[in-house]
Amino acid sequence: xxxxxxxxxxxxxxxxxxxxxxxxxxxxxxxxxxxxxxxxxxxxxxxxxxxxxxxxxxxxxxxxxxxxxxxxxxxxxxxxxxxxxxxxxxxxxxxx
Numbered sequence: 001x002x003x004x005x006x007x008x009x010x011x012x013x014x015x016x017x018x019x020x021x022x023x024x025x026x027x028x029x030x031x032x033x034x035x036x037x038x039x040x041x042x043x044x045x046x047x048x049x050x051x052x053x054x055x056x057x058x059x060x061x062x063x064x065x066x067x068x069x070x071x072x073x074x075x076x077x078x079x080x081x082x083x084x085x086x087x088x089x090x091x092x093x094x095x096x
Contacts (some may be wrong), residue, residue: 001054006054007055016044017044018050020037020044023037024037024038024041
């Protein structure tokens, strides 16, 4: 996959996960409730993390070395925090 396809997939999967998160919030589903939605959210998160990692590698290939201000080693759970930040940004956007 090239950069455009990967970005498209990241957006698609982020929207899917966001939809599940919003549905659970609307229904006031407890985090500890491992219902069908919980497993769907887990699956969406796993797929999103996979493409986020691929995007990371594509960016490294696209741009010369030394362009990153932070490295992956700076944040041990970077994928989860990046996904959470992306979900928050998408939730605040009015284009969805």
